[in-house]
Amino acid sequence: DLDTDSRHWQRGPDTNLPRSDTGLAMSDIAYVIYTSGSTGMPKGVMVRHEGLTNYLCWAQKTYCPDQGSIVSSSLSFDATITSLLVPLIHGSKVQLLTEGREIDELEQWVRDGGSGLVKITPAHLDVLGQRLLAEQVSSAVGVFVIGGEALSSSTVALWRQIQPGVRLINEYGPTETVVGCVVYDVPRDAQPGGSVPIGRPIANTRIYVLDLHGQPVPVGVTGEMYIGGAGVARGYLNRPELTAERFIADPYSSEPGARMYRTGDLARYREDGVLEFLGRNDFQVKIRG
Numbered sequence: 001d002l003d004t005d006s007r008h009w010q011r012g013p014d015t016n017l018p019r020s021d022t023g024l025a026m027s028d029i030a031y032v033i034y035t036s037g038s039t040g041m042p043k044g045v046m047v048r049h050e051g052l053t054n055y056l057c058w059a060q061k062t063y064c065p066d067q068g069s070i071v072s073s074s075l076s077f078d079a080t081i082t083s084l085l086v087p088l089i090h091g092s093k094v095q096l097l098t099e100g101r102e103i104d105e106l107e108q109w110v111r112d113g114g115s116g117l118v119k120i121t122p123a124h125l126d127v128l129g130q131r132l133l134a135e136q137v138s139s140a141v142g143v144f145v146i147g148g149e150a151l152s153s154s155t156v157a158l159w160r161q162i163q164p165g166v167r168l169i170n171e172y173g174p175t176e177t178v179v180g181c182v183v184y185d186v187p188r189d190a191q192p193g194g195s196v197p198i199g200r201p202i203a204n205t206r207i208y209v210l211d212l213h214g215q216p217v218p219v220g221v222t223g224e225m226y227i228g229g230a231g232v233a234r235g236y237l238n239r240p241e242l243t244a245e246r247f248i249a250d251p252y253s254s255e256p257g258a259r260m261y262r263t264g265d266l267a268r269y270r271e272d273g274v275l276e277f278l279g280r281n282d283f284q285v286k287i288r289g
Contacts (some may be wrong), residue, residue, distance in 0.1 A: 026050035032237050033078050035175040044237035051178040052081075054230040058203045059086045062183070063169070067116035067142055068093035070109060072102045072124065079147055081179050082171075083119040092116075107131055115141060121148035122155055129158040137162075147171040147180060150277055151196040156186055164188065172198035172277060176246070176261045177231040181205045182275055197270070198277045205229040207275060208252060208260065209267055217268070222278055225267040228253055228260035 002009070030052040034042045065087040071094060073080050087094050097105045106118070106128055118141055120128075125146055131137075144159070144166060151170045159166055165188070173180035184199025201207045206228035209217050217223040228250045235243030250258040266278040 024049065026053070027234075029234060033076075033175060035078070043239055043242060045175045046234040046237055047175075047178055048234055051231040051233065054204050055081070055178045055180065055202070056085055056089055059180070060090050062202075063117055063143055063145065065090050065092050065117045065143075068095065069117040069119070070094075070106060070114070071096045072106055072118060072120050074099065078175050078179050079119050079121075082145055082147075083117060087117060103128055103131070107137075110141060111137055117143045117145065119145045119147065122146055122151045123149065126152075126155045126158065129155065129162055132162050133158065141166055143167045143169065145169045145171050145180075147173065153191075153193055153196060156190070156196060160188070170196050170198055172275075173231075174227075174261070174263055174265075176233045176263075177205075177227045178233070181227055181229075181231050182207060184274065195277060197274045198267070199274055201229070203230075205231055206250075206253065206260070209269055209275075214251070219269045219271055222266055222268045224281055225263045225265045225275075226250075226260045227263060228258060232259055232261050 026049045028049055029046045030049045032044045032046050034044050036042050059082060063082075063086060069083040069087040069092070071080055071083045073083075075084070084094055095109075103124060110128075110132060125144060141163070146168065147170075151168075156168060159168060168186040170184040170186060171180035172182040180202065182198045182201050182205075184197045186196060208226040208228065209221075209223040210226055211217050211223050232247065235247050246262050247259050248262060250260040253260075264281050266281055267275050268278060269275060
């Protein structure tokens with residue numbers, strides 16, 4: 001609270017933070033955020049400025065956050081980068097919801113005719129949709145960017161019933177490659193079965209579907225997904241062995257020193273070039289997201 005705690009800020013210097021003589025490089029670390037990496041113990045992911053900048057610039061053009069956004073997730077969750085930073089660099093407003101009351105306040109916001117960008121998990125989107133459907137409330141939300149787990153066709157069908165015009169964007173991406181690196185803008189007339197595709201890579205991103213020998217699999221064949229390009233993080237903080245295991249050399253890139261991240265996720269390419277997520281190659285189980 002900048003007003004209540006103003007005495008603390010007045011004690012500090014009024015100059016800019018010092019920078020190194022060499023300046024800021026795109027390869028420098030923008031932030032470190034802890035993640036389980038889908039499975040295993042939490043580890044700190046070192047995300048570079050290059051990856052963060054690439055995602056934000058792409059998202060600003062793609063999501064067009066003119067109406068601002070609602071931050072419905074914890075600030076310690078990297079999905080918040082979408083709804084917090086993208087509107088701010090666009091010059092739009094951001095509304096923070098009260099922790100623990102996100103669904104209640106989001107429901108009220110919809111009732112009040114709210115519009116804009118909302119980044120949300122499929123589990124939360126489904127709960128919100130069930131509430132609105134039961135009370136026959138028409139949503140005025142402009143864009144739902146959905147991430148964190150697989151999006152089901154039943155959730156899409158639910159929201160088409162509530163508000164046919166709402167824009168639903170399925171965004172896939174591990175923390176190790178900056179929030180989102182593959183997206184699928186669900187067509188309004190789509191009738192998907194099972195889970196919704198994850199789509200195509202964002203700008204400056206390469207997606208490989210490889211077999212056990214690291215070779216590309218044919219279209220329609222299941223393989224493990226590897227991610228290359230600008231979004232690949234530097235690695236795990238103080239975990240060199242784990243970094244070497246998950247962040248490996250990219251043999252398909254002409255860029256010197258290029259690396260790719262081994263996700264552990266299974267996927268396949270459809271004939272139209274769209275990616276389908278098919279689960280994990282280990283024994284991970286998710287309960288309610």
